[in-house]
Structure formats: C-alpha cells, structure tokens
Amino acid sequence: MAGIYIYSEEQPVTEQLLTAGKTLANSLNEKINVIDFSEQDSESFIKKGADHVLCLKSDHPWPESYAQIIADILKEKDPTVVLIGGTLRGKTTASIIAAKLQTGLVNNAFAIEGSGSVIETKRIMYSGIAVCTEELCHGSIVTIEPRTFDAAQDSDHQGDTENIDIQPEAKTITVGNVCPIVHQDNDIATAEKLVCVGRGLSDQNDMKLAEELAEKLHAQICCTRSVAEDYHWLTTDKYVGLSGAKVKPNLYISMGVSGQVQHVAGMRDSKVIVAVDTNENAPIFAAADYGIVGDLHEIIPLLTKELG
Amino acid sequence: MKIIVCYKWVPDEQDIKIAADLKVDMSMAKWKISEYDKNAIEEAALQAENNAAEVTCLTFGTSKAKQSLKDALSRGPEKAYWVNDAKAENTDGFVTANILAAAIKKVGIPDLIFFGEGSEDSYGQQVGPRVAALLDIPALTFVTKTAVKDDAITTTRSIGNCTEDVTASFPAVVCMLPEINKPRIPSLKQVLKASKKPVEEIKLADLGLSDAELTVKNKVKSIQGFVMNRKNKLYQDGSSAEKVKALVSDLAKEGLA
Known part of the structure; x- marks a missing residue:
C-alpha cells in the first residue's frame, strides 16, 4: 500500500494541502487520499484533485479525539506520506498520530518536494535564523500551516468516496465554553496592509500615530509580543511572531520594532516591508525593503501626511 | 498532587551566528x-x-545539560531528573518523546505532566502530545489558563480562531502558551536553596528502549542560515520630510501608495 494522505479538521486548509499534494503526487506517481468528516465536502475535494475521499461518520465534537481513529486507518493503509493541516489543533492531532504510529513528524513545513521516491521538507529552526531540510522516512507525517499554499483549483478530476462509520474514543475529557475569538478588527493574518508597533513607542499615546497611519492606508494594526503581553496595549491575537500570528500582507510598516528573530519569523513573508526605528543597528532593517532611521514621533506623522 | 515538568536546555539564539557560507555557528x-x-x-x-x-x-540532555539543573531547581521544583546521554545531540521529537515517556514511567506517572508549547531551538511542537499518546493519557495543548479541582484539571486552550475549556481527569499532559504567566526571576535565596535540592541522573540504558525507539526518523540533510532577500534601502539623505517623500515615491512604484 502507499499513497499520499491529507487531513485537516478545517475544509479550506484541506483544499490548500491538495495543492501541495498534487505536486507531490505528480513527482512521486502516487494517489491522493483525503480524510474528512463531511460527505458534503468530498465532491469538492475530488474536483480539486483527490482520488479517494475517506469520509469518517461521527458526531463527536472534539477534533483531537479522532487522532486514534485516524492513526488506526493510516496504520492499515501504510501511506508514503501524510499531510496534516498545521492549525494548532492539527499539530496536536499530528503529534498524537505520529506517536501512535511510531513515525516521524515535521511540524510547520513551509516547503515540501518529492523526487523519485525521496521527499524533502523545509522548516525553520532557531526562531527563524535557520532552515532545516529533512529527508522523510516512509510514512512520515508533515504539518503545513494554513495559507502556506493557495487552495487547489477545480478541474474535471474523477475520484470516489468511501464512508466509514467510526466509534469515537471513550470520552476521558469534557469540552465546554467554546468561544470564537472575536477579532476587534479584521483578522491580521489575512490583512493586506499592516502597521506594526513595537516597544520603541514611548507610551500608549503613541498608538494614536499608528492608528492615524493605519486609517490612511486602510491597514490593520498589529504588534510585537511584548506590546501585547507586557504592555497590554493590544490583545494577544494581534501579536506577530513565531508563537503568534504569521502574516503576509502586501505592505508591512513597522514602527519602533527592533526586529527580534522571533518577530521577523512571523512577518518575513510580507511582500514589502518598511521599517522606522531610531536605532540604525536594529535587526529590523536587515529584514526590511525600505527603512528610515529616525524618531517615529517625527517620521510617522510625516508619512501619514505624505500618503495623502 | 504530583507534577513533572519537562524542559530542554537550548542555545540562546541571540548568540547564534550565520557564517558567509550559511553554516550555523x-x-x-x-x-x-x-x-x-x-x-x-x-x-x-x-x-x-x-x-x-x-x-x-525532567530533562533529556547531553552532559552539558548539567548546568541547567540548578537554574531549573531555583524556579520551584523540589527534585530534578536528568536523562544524560550524548544522543541528545542528535535527536528528534520521536526519540525525545520515547525517552521522556520511558523516564516518566520509570519514576512513576504523576497526576500532571507539564510542557512548554515547543522548544526554542527546533520548535518541533510535538514532544508534549507525543508523550501523552505514549502514556495513553489526554494532551491539553496551547493552554492559557489552568485550574485544578479534585482529581481533574480544567484548562483554557487558545487555538487560533477560538478558545475552549477542556477538563481532563488525572493523569494528563498540559502544554502551556507563553501568555499563561510571567516566569519568575529566581531570588538569591531560591538559587542557594536549589544547590541543596536532589538531582537524579538516569542512564539511557536503564530505560529499556530498543534501538528502533532510539533512532531518529527523518534525516536532517542540512541546517543553513535563512537567506533574507530584501532590498535593504535606507533613506539617508536630506531632511526627514525628504526621506519620507522618497519612501512614499518608492511605495507608489510598488503600487502601494
């Protein structure tokens, strides 16, 4: 047995993984199998390149509790590689499955490539300073974060669906009080323009400078970890970085951001990066396309005005 | 209630240099x-x-990780377990989880096992839930709040687009997000007290793991510096207003202003 297996508890992420899966399927000459919970999605997955959809029928509400069931299925199918959506739930599920199957796991791969029978992944290490290239063992699991790939395009691809009735695991846990996080503005992860504030702001009144600039640009405001966690000027869902939000807007303007590696790891996929900071040796300038060394109290109002 | 907290001894990435040939120094x-x-x-x-x-x-590290024990103990724990083996130099989430789970079984499965959300160096984000799976107990990950009542822990998880409260009976693995607390800076008294706390060294051979369980799965082919491809244009001439004008003109060329 062989094949590429794809799973995410979020259907749009599965569609993105299909893009990576199709390239891989071509170079490895393998079939693409999708594991999902809703029969409704299977037609769309097939159009987007799935050869086979395994539809698990259950109504257990906690996605993580399916890890054992998915592990059991994968054990029987003996896949070449398993791609799992790198949402936070997905990474937990992937880790549990990997342990159950005693196989390898690459979390947060940003690239995956197949050639002959060899599959290689790339992921970042040391908070983003380095890239680790790994050659996967047979049956390794790889998680890929949402929005790393665009959703696969519809085609006239044909495939089939298999329904599997499953018994969820005994409930050793209880889940309650599920609250969607209400983003104060729009979600920064999908914003087209971002203004980012860092500790270079002298006090909370300086947020006004960022707000005026953001308003002019129709941008969202985000921040570094310490602005959210130490100063609490913005909520924690607004901080960009390795352990925070990963963003890739068309324009990213930072003000008073020094550019620590963990922060840069969250924003370096932005198309154009602009930095304003007083310290000319700040690492943010190495990560920026355009930089102005200067006092943000002077530069930012000028910029807001000039953008007229 | 017994808790084992696992940690890793890592290089401070602020001091890691990338050489011209992209080698990590x-x-x-x-x-x-x-x-x-x-x-x-x-x-x-x-x-x-x-x-x-x-x-x-509990930590799995090379002989160098000995230096970590006093720091760890000064932060609260009463005893440290250290699986000391050179294998820690070349490990992965698979091997590390096998070793930690075996060590935990050896010293006795506690009520709660705590982890961070990932290690700062390789950030594989898998050892905590892997250990839970190996011990066949629940994994509560990305936790921003904990509350213990009777023989159960209730955690608030922050998982991207929602938060949820998950309760698990003991034993359970809990992996924390950084925003859960502010780690203390140990006082002199705590540091001095740490020197007197017991340390137990565990030999890998005593854990009864097979060669397969101690062999990394995926093969690291290279670890190289990340190449930043940016224009790095600094506006240095003229007044602040002129610099801003030049910037806006460049942004306009990119279709962004």
Whole structure:
C-alpha cells in the first residue's frame, strides 16, 4: 500500500494541502487520499484533485479525539506520506498520530518536494535564523500551516468516496465554553496592509500615530509580543511572531520594532516591508525593503501626511 | 498532587551566528532553559505554592545539560531528573518523546505532566502530545489558563480562531502558551536553596528502549542560515520630510501608495 494522505479538521486548509499534494503526487506517481468528516465536502475535494475521499461518520465534537481513529486507518493503509493541516489543533492531532504510529513528524513545513521516491521538507529552526531540510522516512507525517499554499483549483478530476462509520474514543475529557475569538478588527493574518508597533513607542499615546497611519492606508494594526503581553496595549491575537500570528500582507510598516528573530519569523513573508526605528543597528532593517532611521514621533506623522 | 515538568536546555539564539557560507555557528552561544519551558516550570511552581503540588522536573540532555539543573531547581521544583546521554545531540521529537515517556514511567506517572508549547531551538511542537499518546493519557495543548479541582484539571486552550475549556481527569499532559504567566526571576535565596535540592541522573540504558525507539526518523540533510532577500534601502539623505517623500515615491512604484 502507499499513497499520499491529507487531513485537516478545517475544509479550506484541506483544499490548500491538495495543492501541495498534487505536486507531490505528480513527482512521486502516487494517489491522493483525503480524510474528512463531511460527505458534503468530498465532491469538492475530488474536483480539486483527490482520488479517494475517506469520509469518517461521527458526531463527536472534539477534533483531537479522532487522532486514534485516524492513526488506526493510516496504520492499515501504510501511506508514503501524510499531510496534516498545521492549525494548532492539527499539530496536536499530528503529534498524537505520529506517536501512535511510531513515525516521524515535521511540524510547520513551509516547503515540501518529492523526487523519485525521496521527499524533502523545509522548516525553520532557531526562531527563524535557520532552515532545516529533512529527508522523510516512509510514512512520515508533515504539518503545513494554513495559507502556506493557495487552495487547489477545480478541474474535471474523477475520484470516489468511501464512508466509514467510526466509534469515537471513550470520552476521558469534557469540552465546554467554546468561544470564537472575536477579532476587534479584521483578522491580521489575512490583512493586506499592516502597521506594526513595537516597544520603541514611548507610551500608549503613541498608538494614536499608528492608528492615524493605519486609517490612511486602510491597514490593520498589529504588534510585537511584548506590546501585547507586557504592555497590554493590544490583545494577544494581534501579536506577530513565531508563537503568534504569521502574516503576509502586501505592505508591512513597522514602527519602533527592533526586529527580534522571533518577530521577523512571523512577518518575513510580507511582500514589502518598511521599517522606522531610531536605532540604525536594529535587526529590523536587515529584514526590511525600505527603512528610515529616525524618531517615529517625527517620521510617522510625516508619512501619514505624505500618503495623502 | 504530583507534577513533572519537562524542559530542554537550548542555545540562546541571540548568540547564534550565520557564517558567509550559511553554516550555523553556535560556538559563541550561551545555553539556557528554553523560554517556553520556563512558562511550564512557572505554572508548576504556582501549583506547588497554591495547591501544595509536589513538583519535580525532567530533562533529556547531553552532559552539558548539567548546568541547567540548578537554574531549573531555583524556579520551584523540589527534585530534578536528568536523562544524560550524548544522543541528545542528535535527536528528534520521536526519540525525545520515547525517552521522556520511558523516564516518566520509570519514576512513576504523576497526576500532571507539564510542557512548554515547543522548544526554542527546533520548535518541533510535538514532544508534549507525543508523550501523552505514549502514556495513553489526554494532551491539553496551547493552554492559557489552568485550574485544578479534585482529581481533574480544567484548562483554557487558545487555538487560533477560538478558545475552549477542556477538563481532563488525572493523569494528563498540559502544554502551556507563553501568555499563561510571567516566569519568575529566581531570588538569591531560591538559587542557594536549589544547590541543596536532589538531582537524579538516569542512564539511557536503564530505560529499556530498543534501538528502533532510539533512532531518529527523518534525516536532517542540512541546517543553513535563512537567506533574507530584501532590498535593504535606507533613506539617508536630506531632511526627514525628504526621506519620507522618497519612501512614499518608492511605495507608489510598488503600487502601494
């Protein structure tokens, strides 16, 4: 047995993984199998390149509790590689499955490539300073974060669906009080323009400078970890970085951001990066396309005005 | 209530240099307890202070990790377990989880096992839930709040687009997000007290793991510096207003202003 297996508890992420899966399927000459919970999605997955959809029928509400069931299925199918959506739930599920199957796991791969029978992944290490290239063992699991790939395009691809009735695991846990996080503005992860504030702001009144600039640009405001966690000027869902939000807007303007590696790891996929900071040796300038060394109290109002 | 908190001894990435040939140079790096793990140790210390939990810590590291023990113990735990083996130099989430799970079984599965959300160096984000799976107990990950009542822990998880409260009966693995607490800076008294706390060294051979369980799965082909491809244009001439004008003109060319 062989094949590429794809799973995410979020259907749009599965569609993105299909893009990576199709390239891989071509170079490895393998079939693409999708594991999902809703029969409704299977037609769309097939159009987007799935050869086979395994539809698990259950109504257990906690996605993580399916890890054992998915592990059991994968054990029987003996896949070449398993791609799992790198949402936070997905990474937990992937880790549990990997342990159950005693196989390898690459979390947060940003690239995956197949050639002959060899599959290689790339992921970042040391908070983003380095890239680790790994050659996967047979049956390794790889998680890929949402929005790393665009959703696969519809085609006239044909495939089939298999329904599997499953018994969820005994409930050793209880889940309650599920609250969607209400983003104060729009979600920064999908914003087209971002203004980012860092500790270079002298006090909370300086947020006004960022707000005026953001308003002019129709941008969202985000921040570094310490602005959210130490100063609490913005909520924690607004901080960009390795352990925070990963963003890739068309324009990213930072003000008073020094550019620590963990922060840069969250924003370096932005198309154009602009930095304003007083310290000319700040690492943010190495990560920026355009930089102005200067006092943000002077530069930012000028910029807001000039953008007229 | 017994808690084991796991941590990793890692190079401080602020001191890691990337050479011209993109090789990663760690020769200047100071080593430290991974920042994310400090949150896990702090959460265990708070459980010791507020709920009389009996806290021990566990690390898998090379002989160099000996330096970490005093720092870890000064942060609250009463005893440290150290699986000392050169294999820690070349490990992965698979091997590390097998070793930690075996060590935990050896010293006795506690009520709670705490982890950070990932290690600061490789950030594989898998050892905590892997250990849970190996011990066949629940994994509560990305936790921003914990509350212990009777023989169960209720956690608030922050998982991207939602938060949820998950309760698990003991034993359970809990992996903390950094925002859960602010790790203490150990006082002189705590540091001095740490020197007197017991350390138990565990030999890998005593864990009864097979060669297959101790062999890394995926093969690392290279670790190279990340290449930043940016224009790096600094506006240095003229007044601030002129610099801003030049910037806006460049942004306009990119279709962004």
